[in-house]
Amino acid sequence: MIDLLVKNADYMITMNGDREVVRDGALAVDGGRIAAAGKTAAVTARFSEAARTIDARGRLVTPGFIDNHQHLAPFFVRGLGDDVPLRVFLHDRCYPMEAGLTEEEAYLAAMCALLESVRHGTTTVCDPGSQNPEPSVRAVSDVGARAVLTRSLTDMAGGRAMPGTFDSTTDDAIESGTDFVESHHGAAEGRIRAWFSLRTERMVSDRLCRSVSELAAEHGTGIVSHMISNRDSVEHHQRVFDGERPIERYDRNGVLGPNLQLVHCHFLEPDECDLLAERDVKVSMCPTASAVFGWGGLHRATHLKLLERGVTVGVGSDIGACSHTVDILRIAQYFRVYRDVFEDASLMPAETILEHLTIDGARSVLWDDEIGSLEAGKRADFLLFDLDRPEWVPLHNPVSNLAHGASGDSVETVVIDGRVVMEGGELVLVDAGEIMAEGRRAAAAAADRLGLSPFAGPRWPVV
Ligand SMILES: [Zn+2]
Numbered sequence: 001m002i003d004l005l006v007k008n009a010d011y012m013i014t015m016n017g018d019r020e021v022v023r024d025g026a027l028a029v030d031g032g033r034i035a036a037a038g039k040t041a042a043v044t045a046r047f048s049e050a051a052r053t054i055d056a057r058g059r060l061v062t063p064g065f066i067d068n069h070q071h072l073a074p075f076f077v078r079g080l081g082d083d084v085p086l087r088v089f090l091h092d093r094c095y096p097m098e099a100g101l102t103e104e105e106a107y108l109a110a111m112c113a114l115l116e117s118v119r120h121g122t123t124t125v126c127d128p129g130s131q132n133p134e135p136s137v138r139a140v141s142d143v144g145a146r147a148v149l150t151r152s153l154t155d156m157a158g159g160r161a162m163p164g165t166f167d168s169t170t171d172d173a174i175e176s177g178t179d180f181v182e183s184h185h186g187a188a189e190g191r192i193r194a195w196f197s198l199r200t201e202r203m204v205s206d207r208l209c210r211s212v213s214e215l216a217a218e219h220g221t222g223i224v225s226h227m228i229s230n231r232d233s234v235e236h237h238q239r240v241f242d243g244e245r246p247i248e249r250y251d252r253n254g255v256l257g258p259n260l261q262l263v264h265c266h267f268l269e270p271d272e273c274d275l276l277a278e279r280d281v282k283v284s285m286c287p288t289a290s291a292v293f294g295w296g297g298l299h300r301a302t303h304l305k306l307l308e309r310g311v312t313v314g315v316g317s318d319i320g321a322c323s324h325t326v327d328i329l330r331i332a333q334y335f336r337v338y339r340d341v342f343e344d345a346s347l348m349p350a351e352t353i354l355e356h357l358t359i360d361g362a363r364s365v366l367w368d369d370e371i372g373s374l375e376a377g378k379r380a381d382f383l384l385f386d387l388d389r390p391e392w393v394p395l396h397n398p399v400s401n402l403a404h405g406a407s408g409d410s411v412e413t414v415v416i417d418g419r420v421v422m423e424g425g426e427l428v429l430v431d432a433g434e435i436m437a438e439g440r441r442a443a444a445a446a447a448d449r450l451g452l453s454p455f456a457g458p459r460w461p462v463v
Contacts, residue, residue, distance in 0.1 A: 003418055004029040004380070005050035007040045010387055011398045012061040015358045015373035019351070021399065025061055029380040032418035037374045052420075054413070058388050060398055062354075063374055064123025064146075064381035064416060065408075066361030067328045068284035069224075069263050069316025072110035072139065073130035074098040076443035078320035080455045086230055086293045093452060094321065098130050100450040105442045106132045110139035112439040113320060115432050118145055119425070120327040120408025123381040123416045126284070126316070126365045128152060128224045128263065129197040133180060141188040144421035144429045146381065148365050150197035150224060151180035155208045156240070174211045181219050191417055193221065193367070198255070200226035201246035202237045209253035222259045222366050224284075225250075229264035230295040247272040256281055261364055263316065265306070266290065266297035273302065277309035282364040285356075286316040287334035288323035298337045304347065314364035315356045327408040332357055336404075350403030384413035 005028055012025025014037060026043035028035040028050070036043045077097045081089040101109060117125060123145065127136060129152030140147040153173040168176070177196050185194040196212045198204045204212075204225075216223045228234050228246055237246045247268065250256050258280035265283050268276070276283065283306055290297030297303075306313055315335075317326040325331070335348040335356075362372025370379045387395065391405045414422035421428055447453045 002030040009056035060385040068314030071319040075109040075113040107135035121411040154203040195222040198225035227262040228267040286318040289318035314361035380418040386412040
């Protein structure tokens with residue numbers, strides 16, 4: 001007898017090598033893995049007995065979505081940084097919040113981020129880390145999600161005084177980053193992988209870059225780094241590092257390789273795009289972060305130049321305060337802005353959007369051998385969308401309805417590692433109502449304590 005059988009799905013978008021869309025689809029799940037994926041008749045002929053069966057009539061099944069870039073711990077800064085440039089947001093709102101949260105507040109912040117993510121179909125997040133990432137390990141484990149987690153490493157101030165542990169020496173950064181990887185890689189029954197994180201190009205020295213590159217190779221793990229999100233970050237880097245561009249410097253320090261994921265990258269030159277392709281560097285694009293902060297990423301569209309060169313690109317929500325939502329399907333739909341910019345209706349078709357959310361996202365977090373598609377042998381991370389909702393009518397082409405019309409709101413069931421973590425829109429393993437209530441209280445208390453309450457509240461009079 002197998003653990004779980006999902007059958008009679010109206011459609012199953014597999015994202016397998018042939019990108020098959022199966023009508024009357026079924027999945028057999030055992031020991032957290034997909035034992036079979038295909039037509040209901042074929043799957044049930046092999047696996048008729050299951051501890052649990054889900055009748056997926058009126059449902060669409062897809063692989064779980066991968067949010068390639070989401071900061072879990074500073075989630076409580078959402079609503080405190082509207083309409084300001086990135087530098088003000090980071091130094092006056094985000095960093096103080098991130099560095100000042102207590103263990104319990106950081107846990108609740110990560111839980112609230114994950115509740116919203118999983119509720120909208122994200123099964124895996126890649127977190128570039130915080131100063132206090134241990135509570136995120138606990139939160140990912142409790143919600144039942146899958147994640148790449150890191151300790152955020154810096155050893156240079158980003159141009160202004162930095163709060164708390166952001167102000168770290170190179171040796172401290174190396175030691176704490178290594179300790180995090182060694183302590184948490186493989187946690188939560190293998191659902192957590194621990195990487196190294198070079199926080200951002202302008203806040204890491206050559207020695208830290210070289211050490212992280214060597215340590216990641218030694219531990220067989222990945223590296224994530226923010227990279228030239230806006231014009232100011234390029235200019236700042238060149239001022240601090242004698243005119244050198246950050247890609248050139250990362251290359252000189254041995255950081256550019258297939259285990260590196262760079263985030264944003266909007267200000268790459270053409271030869272730098274070539275170099276990333278040559279080194280098989282992965283890239284995460286966060287369109288809502290660019291749209292909210294006005295970085296120019298959508299009209300520069302470096303993303304399209306990377307895709308032309310065959311670079312693997314995933315999509316990220318960045319942070320609750322940048323995107324205001326972590327519904328990764330809605331966020332990926334922002335890529336259609338390229339059509340308007342270039343007056344070309346063929347850009348970012350539905351298929352590419354779904355590849356970014358699934359199989360390419362999995363490649364970008366170096367996990368595509370186990371997740372990102374519905375195929376026998378892979379871990380069982382998948383979603384059931386409820387087709388009895390207006391956005392799914394008519395249903396000429398489920399790939400189009402999903403990528404262009406739906407939001408994560410119509411995700412009804414979420415399965416991660418073979419375990420049902422959301423059913424009927426309700427999280428199964430945790431009390432979402434209680435966490436949200438505690439989260440609201442904790443966010444308000446933290447904002448007060450950290451001097452951020454002047455940025456809270458509507459600009460209009462509250463009567
Ligand atoms: Zn980020």
